[in-house]
Amino acid sequence: MDIIQLSQQIKSEGLRQGFDMVGISQAEFLEEEAFDLEKWLNQGLHGKMSYMENHFDKRLDPRLLVEGAKSVISLIHNYYPAEPNLPANQPKISRYAWGQDYHKVLKKKLYELFRDIQAWVGSEVAGRVFVDSAPVMDKAWAKKSGLGWIGKHTNLITPQKGSYFFIGEIILDLELAYDAPIKDYCGTCTRCLDACPTDALTPYQIDAQKCISYLTIELRENMPDAYREATEGWVYGCDICQEVCPWNRFSQAHTEPGFEPLGHHHYDVEAWEEIDEKAFKKLRRKTAMDRIKWEKMKDNLKVWMGNNSPAS
Secondary structure, three states: HHHHHHHHHHHHHHHHHOOOOOEEEOOOOOOHHHHHHHHHHHHOOOOOHHHHHOOHHHHOOOOHHHOOOOEEEEEEEEEEOOOOOOOOOOOOEEHHOOOHHHHHHHHHHHHHHHHHHHHHHHHOEEEEEEOOOOOHHHHHHHHHHHOOOOOOOOOEEEEEOEEEEEEEEEEEOOOOOOOOOOOOOOOOOOOOHHHHHOOEEEEEEEHHHHHHHHHHHHHOOOOHHOOOOOOOOOEOOOHHHHOOOOHHHHEEEEEEEEOOOOHHHOOOHHHHHOOOHHHHHHHHHHHHHHOOHHHHHHHHHHHHHHOOOOOO
């Protein structure tokens, strides 16, 4: 089959496997993103995520991750829950961590699609699968592949679908038919910027040091005093900028069994007060909450309890 037919077959199979959209872009150096990333790092806006400084060239050029790479297949997968409301007056967990670990769920699908491509074209096709597992600028590639635009809150927004999506990639040494980016539809809206309680956002840029997701997950040490009263109940991640985004009024419930809530997002105060290190380790092995250790979660819960005590 020709590259147009093959590209369409890849997209059709990706949709069959449960992905919501599939786009393809040419594997090349991300020149515009290189300038923005260097500036962001030089300003120290990545906080203590020192790994963001590593593999700078690989982040910007997929040909350094897969020798002879010609195409980047970007796929997005909805994780918006059927019952998205968070319990009142209880610790909040970002919706992406309600179900099973998305890395495992998506990689299984991506490897299956990669094997399909090899079956169609030949096993000599070389490539790699990625889901937050290597220095890949997933939002940049999704944008380049026409799956949406990067909003003022720095998340990918897909027209008529919203932003509650995971992103994965397959980088191949195979030429395909490439899609074109779409325009930015944020317009004059500033709801995400206005709603952020720590002022972490300026248009199209995030100061990770102030972001509640960073403060509750990526920052390995205890949360700085300056932000402990501004977390608004979040103990793992934060969805505020997505909750207020007008495009998310189009969000529809996912149909992936692996993302069905495991129940911890509705733990009441007493359950969180009684959880110990052993129970937390058992819980986090199943979910994307594997990002943090018990001591960090214990401090996050301490912050929540301090902000919600009768004297506060």
